Amino acid sequence: MDSKDNQEMEIEAIKAIYSNEIEMVESNYPNIHFKFAINSHAEGVNAHFYIDPFNVIMDIKLPANYPDELPELSIEVVEELFDDARIQKITNDLLVIAQENIGMPMDIIGTLGDELKLRKDNEFDQKLKAEEEEANKKVIGTPVNFATFTEWKNKFKAEMEAKKHSELKAKEAALFGRLTGKQQFLQDSSLFNSDLSFLVAEFQEEECEGTEKSDKKMVVEENLFEDDEDFELPSSDEDSS
Incomplete structure (x- = not known):
């Protein structure tokens, strides 16, 4: 074949x-x-x-x-x-x-x-x-020993703290937009100190202006009675008494 x-x-x-x-x-x-x-x-x-x-x-x-x-x-x-x-x-x-x-x-x-x-x-x-x-x-996953568990625990803790801090900041930002003026002062001392300084300065300025006006008024009032021989202005000692 x-x-x-x-x-x-x-x-x-x-x-x-x-x-x-x-x-x-x-x-x-x-x-x-x-x-x-x-x-x-x-x-x-x-x-x-x-x-x-x-x-x-x-x-x-x-x-x-x-x-x-x-x-x-x-x-x-x-x-x-x-x-x-x-x-x-x-x-x-x-x-x-x-x-x-x-x-x-x-x-x-x-x-x-x-x-x-x-x-x-x-x-x-x-x-x-x-x-x-x-x-x-x-x-089964990765075998766990003390070293791997510690590494995981530290990493997890850091992640949770970062997440908590981020959430807290977000809540503060949202809350701050709804606070009254007084609450904002209590929340942020820099705002309070700034406004307090402004109020003190404004008060001091008004006090100075008031003193100057008082002195001018006294001068004007004394001028009104300069020609009156029988009129005497009280001295400072008498005022104090």
């Missing part, structure tokens, strides 16, 4: 066995090209709320001399599940398996498919474990 017959028979068998995983890109010899796709939640694996389903795809091109020649393999990972180094390692491992089965039709593709499923399961388990650990960290 030549390579063409071997490849066509193998493709028919693969389609029957892996009907849900196989996508044919090219079915005609010597350019047979297909993709072997495996979903992380397929084959009875229950969907898990920690991670979304993902696909691992093995792209396979059969050369004209297959199975006596290695197929061309490449790995495609949906949603960038793996980095380039990881993808390359999986590809190299699959090529090693293909090399071990070279010359045996029906074995290479089947073995590669089984190995890809195993790799997918391992990757799924690792990703699931990582997601569960991350979820547990969020639930």
Whole structure:
């Protein structure tokens, strides 16, 4: 049986066995090209709320001399599940398996498919474990010791004091706008002292003006009686008596 017959028979068998995983890109010899796709939640694996389903795809091109020649393999990972180094390692491992089965039709593709499923399961388990650990960290939180508690307590106290000071200032500002004049004086001593100084100065000025008016009046009254010989103004001693 030549390579063409071997490849066509193998493709028919693969389609029957892996009907849900196989996508044919090219079915005609010597350019047979297909993709072997495996979903992380397929084959009875229950969907898990920690991670979304993902696909691992093995792209396979059969050369004209297959199975006596290695197929061309490449790995495609949906949603960038793996980095380039990881993808390359999986590809190299699959090529090693293909090399071990070279010359045996029906074995290479089947073995590669089984190995890809195993790799997918391992990757799924690792990703699931990582997601569960991350979820547990969020639930458990950061471990608390004396140092971390003290740091948190001081920070919390400072935040509360700052908040209290800010709220107090806001209340004072709102209240100050509704205070009477007397209340404003009591609230703000600078206003009281300023107005008090103004009142004292005004009182002193009025007192000075009153004294000057009194002196002028006295002079005027004395002038009225300068021509009256019988009239004498009382002296300061008599006034005091």
